[in-house]
Amino acid sequence: MNTQRILIADDEPLFRDTTAELLRDEGYECVCVEDASDAINVLNEQSFDLILSDLNMPGNLQLELLQEGRTKFAHVPMIVVTGVPSIPSAIQSVRLGIADYLSKPVKFEELLASVQKALLHRPAAVVRVDTGDEREAGFNSKYPEIIGKSPKMRELLEIVDRVSPSNTNVLITGESGTGKEVVAFAIHRNSPRRDHTLQVIDCTAIPESLFESVLFGHVKGSFTGAVKDQTGLLRACDGGTAFFDELGELPAASQAKLLRVVQEQTFTPVGDSQPIKVDTRFISATNRDLSAEVDAGLFRQDLFYRLAVIHIELPPLRQxxxxxxxxxxxxxxxxxxxxxxxxxxxxxxxxxxxxxxxxxxxxxxxxxxxxxxxxxxxxxxxxxxxxxxxxxxxxxxxxxxxxxxxxxxxxxxxxxxxxxxxxxxxxxxxxxxxxxxxxxxxxxxxxxxxxxxxxxxxx
Known part of the structure; x- marks a missing residue:
């Protein structure tokens, strides 16, 4: 049985042991440590499918586990569970690409749902067929992330091939589970921006109140808890690609703030007065019908047209x-x-x-x-x-x-x-x-x- 393994790092014995026991009852294998240093050592020695981590524990004063986990172990999703939530730690966590940020006390059903989503939210089609005839098996050497040889997939690959070399903004739509993130990665990897960052920005994971700080960054003293300057996600992918996943979930106020960035390629960090110029390509994805959302007044028409210069619709598996x-x-x-x-x-x-x-x-x-x-x-x-x-x-x-x-x-x-x-x-x-x-x-x-x-x- 291919049991999924979870590393639990928390210095509270009751939370750590109880959570491990409940997750084991759900069929997961759990390894528990009580500080960040032990967690990093275990990660270096063993493989895991998920990290469940506290923030306030020994060895994590500067969020060492969060920092190293998102760089050295970026392939392992991480969920932060903290008893001392704060705006700076939430911003830093979201900025580094965590799967979820939960506050204690947390109901187990909520935690379990978060764990299931993090484990499921892996690129669904990033697999390679190991056969002697890869072309016949639906494997494309230029786009190994995408498997399929049906007429709809051949048509999709032709579009991806044309779009990838350009700087044009792309909107990818389709039902949940069709591989929108996989296509976004394929476009970036075959673009002139391939040597720069592709920054995934999950619109469902950013609280509206933190949108500007996470995307644009902030300067020291701009709000309570802002003890140092913080670079935003858009600055981090200057020269690369910003991938806005679940774009349809973006609140109206955040849509207006994003529009200026897309139009002018400039933004101003929170608390600063000097705008910053960037060179960023925007790829977005949603399972919603944004045209209908525009007609219903739920999504800004001007932002839609800016982001959907090229619209790629992914076919459902049944087709x-x-x-x-x-x-x-x-x-x-x-x-x-x-x-x-x-x-x-x-x-x-x-x-x-x-x-x-x-x-x-x-x-x-x-x-x-x-x-x-x-x-x-x-x-x-x-x-x-x-x-x-x-x-x-x-x-x-x-x-x-x-x-x-x-x-x-x-x-x-x-x-x-x-x-x-x-x-x-x-x-x-x-x-x-x-x-x-x-x-x-x-x-x-x-x-x-x-x-x-x-x-x-x-x-």
Missing amino acids: RGDDVVLLAEAFLKKLRPAGSTINAYSPETIDCFRRYRWPGNIRELRNVVERAIAMTHGDTITPSDLPDSIRNPADGSTSEMAEVSRDEALDRADRAYLHALMEKHDGVIASAARQAGLSRQGMNKLLKRHEISADNFRR
């Missing part, structure tokens, strides 16, 4: 034909434990993959493959290793689906996915939203649209 098989095979090679003899899917399993509509897209497929690897007892993954929802899709058989309109079929699939998600999380909207890669507000809208009440799933 990509046998790409689902290519991705499943790639995930099997990537996720199986070292020395494992698991090497294939049965023909019946492949049929299940082809029939299922994958409302969670590539991210859902990865989770299913990871679960199947843990469940199987032989060398071959069979339908019995798959969740019942994959073996027996709630949205009906192929012939039945052909009798309804496309919109109705998609509506059924979405509704079935929401039901399964809410049942899994006992009606906790925040937890379900994190797994789906949505904001709480976005999840509420979907539940309301499908007339699903969270109360029906609470135990």
Whole structure:
């Protein structure tokens, strides 16, 4: 079983031990340390999938673990849980790209939801197929992050190939789990800016009150707790690319502040009077229909036009034909434990993959493959290793689906996915939203649209 490993660094024995015990009950492997120095030593010796860290503990007076964790161990997501929250530490944490910033006391369901989101929010399609015929397997040597040979993916690669060498701003849209971040990284890596920073800015992780400080930086004394000058995220990616993930979640006030930067390539740090000039390309991503948001007055039209000079729409997995098989095979090679003899899917399993509509897209497929690897007892993954929802899709058989309109079929699939998600999380909207890669507000809208009440799933 490929158990995910979590490092817990906290000097409070009760919180540390209780959290570890609860996470172990959820199937995670936990290693506990009580100070930052031990945490760094353990990280140098062992591999982890997630770091769960306090801020105020021995050896972390200058946020050493946070600093080193985001540089030397940047591939491991980190969640900060602190009993002494402050604006400077929140700004520094968000600036360094942490997955979440939580304040004690924290409910375990909230912490668990944060852990699940951090572990799920890995680039879904960054895998390489190790075969003798990579082209036939859907592997493109120029864009190894992107797997697929369906007509829609060939068309997508052509667009990415044209867009990458330019400085034009790009908006990437598509359903949750379709690989928007993967495409953004591919564009940057093949651009003239490749040797400079690609700065990921998660719009859901930045509190509105900290937006200016995180993006533009601040000067010493500009607010309580600002004990030194702080460089903002935009200054850090000067010459590179700023990737605004979940752009549709940006509040109206923050949209106005971002517009000036995009238009003029200048900004002023909080508490300063001298504007700073930058040279930055903007790539943005959202699962929302921003055109509809503009029409509804929820998103600024001028900002939309500035950021969506080139609009790339990623196809959902259900429209990509046998790409689902290519991705499943790639995930099997990537996720199986070292020395494992698991090497294939049965023909019946492949049929299940082809029939299922994958409302969670590539991210859902990865989770299913990871679960199947843990469940199987032989060398071959069979339908019995798959969740019942994959073996027996709630949205009906192929012939039945052909009798309804496309919109109705998609509506059924979405509704079935929401039901399964809410049942899994006992009606906790925040937890379900994190797994789906949505904001709480976005999840509420979907539940309301499908007339699903969270109360029906609470135990």
